[in-house]
Amino acid sequence: MRGAGGEVSNVRYTDIQMKHVGYAISLYSDYVDGNRPNFKGDARLVPSFHDILIDHVKVESARNAGRIVGLPENHIRGVTLDHVEVTAGTNFVVKDAEPPTFEHVLLTIRKDIEAKMN
8 A cells, every 4th residue: 555565566376266256356556454544654655566467367256357456656567367267247447557468368247247246
């Protein structure tokens, strides 16, 4: 989170299978610590996410396909999804981030999944 952030880079998530999860894929740097609502920290310490590979991942019946949400002052960049298959109730949300690269990705959105999980 802002004030306590740092660099996260050159990360690889691989060979993962999941079922019935909230978010199939989540990179989220607009985090607020509910236990420390007045925390300010060092304004220079801003989360930085880049060069992340998500490959050979299969997710069934996720509420949401994913979210990649950076910060206005520091966008998430360099995210690649390769050989990823997701079935979810809602599509990806990308905000304050470079569009991810999709290679061999099968994304199926089914509204009935979202309804079942609510």
